Structures are given as structure tokens and as C-alpha cells.
Amino acid sequence: MDAIIDWYNDLMSNEIWFYLIHTLLKLVLMFAVILAFVVLSVWIERRVAGWIQDRPGPNRAGLPLFLLERFGSKEKQPLKNWLHFFGIPESCWIAKLCTWLRLDREIPCWGLIQPCLDGGKLFLKQETTPSYVRKFYFILAPMLVLGPPLVAAAVVPFASEVNTCYGNISMCVAQLDIGPLWIFAISGLSVYGLTLAGWSSNSKFPFLGGLRATAQLISYEVAMGLSIIPLLMMFGTLNLQQIVQFQADNGWTLLPLWGEGLSWQRWAMMLPLGISFIVFVTCVFAEANRTPFDMAECETDLVAGYHAEYSSMKFASFFMGEYAAMVIGSAVVVTLFLGGWSIGFGADAALAAYCDWLAVLCQFCMFIVKLLAFIVFFVWVRWTLPRFRWDQVMKLGWLYFLEITVANIFLAAAVLYFVK
């Protein structure tokens, strides 16, 4: 036992091994959270859609109990065993109620298993690759769509720092000094996937979808980058961990209620920051290719857009890539505008003073809750607003957002200079 502890101490005292181990652990955690959220957001999408359209949505699929039964047996073994264990006769009303609730077949969990079943179905489907496609790029394209959002997540902080006896651990995978830019650059690369998918399919509708996606993503990237400049002027840093720390100390960007957030300057800054928020969130919708901006795959004009020729898991990669982009977009909005992992009202510092690990755990939960809330908002907008027309999308991006964001930078500068 002592030998193991000694070995552990030696290993963790080595700076390089310590760095490698904690980075790897954070990487696995971040990856698991993103992938779980991709699955979860599909379920949220369908349930919220059902709720908005006044129907149940997928609420039946539960953990199937036939896995516990003997193969081929017609008896509902688990329920019977359970009744037997408590000594309840099978003709009792409890047993009948359980059967009526389908508890003899599955453990209900609000249909949460549905996305897993969908994934399994897509996995087992026959894969058809049309003979007329450009093979290499046809296979490359889904990878280029799914990969970038997962890489971009590396800089998003999901909790504050922990002081261990071996060194400081900052709870984000990569602490870059260029946080938001890294996310824009890497998630911007997924445009290659859409373009190549459209082109390599070698058929008209996918090609049009790919072209639309390219034009839309490039247009909205400009407004997206310009819209966060007022924030950066206020924070004075591009490091996302420091940005969230600033918000934890001085009030969230959109909720300056504690610390220095109560100054006149911060409240005057609410005007440019509010404009930034609206423009940025709209751009995130456009970048994630979702209704009202799903020009690239709108059924009414383009069949299924750039992924019309794809089947089975290749289609699933596009599908997952879209939801991953949505999760990352929500994470960025939460980090920049809604305080990231910060619990708010000075609770972070108080908790950290009490126990580092408790603070980190609470902050992680807070981040997850905020992320979930924003994803629900994302879905809500999708099922509320109708789709724009193509020329309206371009006009909004270039004629309105670009001008508004440039004017907004000067407004923010004026506020920072004149209001003290």
C-alpha cells in the first residue's frame, strides 16, 4: 500500500506527468460532457417540440427489461421476481397497476433512451454511397463537420481553479490567451465539411445547399467576431478563464449586481453589451445552421440540402455535428454573457474559501444548468420562428449586423471613456 502511495506521489510530483494526467482527465470529462449533451439536446429538442406543438413527444422508450430475461422466455421475469421478493400476490392491484404502467417491460425514464435507440438504428442501417460521388471528399466531409466543434470545446472553462499539493489545476482543458478566437477559428473550419459535402455529392440540391452554407457561415462570422469587441474592451483579456473570473468578481455581463458591477459605468455599458448579446446570439444561431437560419438544408427548396446523398452513420455525423455546434455555441454564450461557471452574488469566493473541491463541483453543476437552460432556449426559438428567406438572411448579416456591430464598438468606447 505504501509503495503505491509513494509511486503515486513520485508520479504526481513530476511536473510533466502531473500536467499530462490532469489534462487527460479534463479532456475525457469535457469530451464526455459534450457527447452526452449532443444526445441530450436531441431529446430536449424533440420533447420541447412536442410540448410546443401540444403533443407528448418521445416519452415511451425506457430501459428495456428483456435484457434481464432468459432468451425466448415469454414470462415477465423481473416483475415476477420483484413481486415475489416482497411477497405480493400476482393478482393484487399493485401488480396490475405495475403492468398497466408497463413496468413489466421497461423502466420508464421520460423517453431518455430514445436518442440512443435512434443512434443504434442509424448504426445498423445499410450504408449506400452513390456511384457518382467524388469518393475521397464524400468520406472526408462528415469528419470535418463533427470534428471541429469537439476540438473547439477545449478552451471553454467549466469550473474555477483548484489548489492541490502537487500544483494548480485550472478547470479548462487548454488555457489559451486567445480563447474566443480559438473557438471562432476552429468551429469556422467546419464550413469546409459543408462545402465539400455539397460539392462531392455531385448533384444539384446538395451543391446549392453547400454553397448556401458557405456564404451564410462566412457572412455571420464577420458580425460574430465584431460583436464581442465591446466585451473584450471591458474585460481587457482574451483568456476565457480570466473572463469568467472577472464576471464572478464583478457581476455577470448581463447581470451586474455585485462587486464593481454596481458602478455607473457598468450599468451604462449594459446598452452596448445588450446589443452585442442580441447580435452574438443571432450569429450563433446562424453559425449552428438552425432554423430560422437553416438555409443549407431547408426541405422546401433543397430536399435535404448538403446531406441529401448521405445515409447511415455518415448522415448521423452531420446530425451530431450540428448538435455539437449548438452545444458549443451555447457554451460560448454562457461563458461570455451569462457568467460561465460563476454561481454569482459572491458565492464563488465564499465557497472557495470553505473548500476548493466543493466550489469546483458546485460551479460545474452551475455551468451545466446554464448550458441546459440555453439549449432549451435554442430549441424554443427553433420551434417558434419561421424560416427566413435567403435574401433576408444575407441582408440581415451584411446590411444590418455589420453596421450595428461597428457602431456598437464606438458606443462602448464612448461609454468606457466618458462614464466613470
Add this chain to the structure above:
Amino acid sequence: MFESSLCQILFYLLAAIAVLCAVGVVAFRNPVNSAMCMALSFAMVAAIFFGMGAQFLGIVQLIVYAGAILVLFLFVVMMLDIHDEDKSRGSYIHAAIGVLIAGFFAGLTINISLGLPGATSGTCPVVTMCDSFGELLIGDARATSETAVAAAPYGGSLPELSAAAAARMENPSISEADAAAATSIPDVKLLGKCLFTHYNIPFVILSFALLSGTVGAVALARKIRKD
């Protein structure tokens, strides 16, 4: 030692891929292949920037070149839908002009790179930079004013080594830790300071060149109706 050798291996690997891709841009007959090779080459150059600690420069390379300009390139190439066989072979005059321009740029690049540290001793520039600046990367917050002074021979064309060093040179009384803390984004600040002070006039001239390009594009694209 670990970091230094890793730095060296990565540099050579990325540089080799970048050069291979650059050759691919010219060698491929299919224009889409060429464009994708170019994108990969840009990405590798960005990765080399990252390896040297110039994160901002690397990410700007990715956003501007790989993320925007090349996508537009690809866009146009796909719209034109050039087939491999349609791409005509250029004449000798074209080749001569191409060689002339390429030679001019090659001369320019060689001239600049001969002025870099380690160019004459034949070692990897990154490693030489690390060695001659006391194993500090560009913009490293740990740099002291002494290393900044040591970098002065190259200071004619390169900016000062680090913002921390700059802070210490302006005010020698502050401690090293304070100087490092005062400069949380050495990279971005360094570049900004450099562009808006030392290279301000070329910067403004360049932006006017871009503006005139934009105006020209709008003028060309706009159809003048005669009615």
C-alpha cells in the same frame, strides 16, 4: 531538454507537411485538390506559429486565411466546375513570368531569413531562438529586461522580446512577478503595440490598399442600369 527537443521535432514535422502541401497546390491537376492542399498548408503554418508561442498570429492565420479567404477560393473553384482535362497547359511566357515573380519572392524571403538568428550557423531557427533568448519563446512572460537587451541585435526588425520585459524596462523598480502579472496577454498586446506604434504608417497604408480593393470589387460587381 524535453520541451526543446519536442519543439524541434514538431517544427520539422509541421514544416515538412507545409512544404509538401505547397508542392501539392502546384502539382495537382484538380483545382479543388489544390485548394485543399493550400488550406492544409496554411493550417500547418498556423501550427508552427503556435509552437513558437505566437498564439494570436497563429489563430489569425487560421481565421483569415484558412477560415475565410480559402473558403471563398473553394467556393469560386466549385462554381466554375473546372474539369481536370479542361485546365489548359500554359505557354512559356506564362512560365517565365511565374518564375520571375516566384524568384523575386524567394529572394525576399531568403534575404529576411538570413537576418534571423541561427541562419548562418545552420541550426533550426526555433531552437536557436530558444537558446539565444535563454530558452524563452516569443512573448514569454518570464523574459527579463536582460534578455530583451540581448535580443537587441535582432531588434531592428523584431519587436522587443516580451511585454513583461518592456514593463521592466519602462519601470525597473517593479518585481519580475508584478511585471508578468501586469501583462496577461503578452502576445496580443505585443502585436497591437508593435502595429500601432512602430509600424503604424505601413499599417495604415496597407489598410487603404485593402479599402481600395474593396471599392474596386464593389464597382466591378455592380451593374449600372441605363434606364
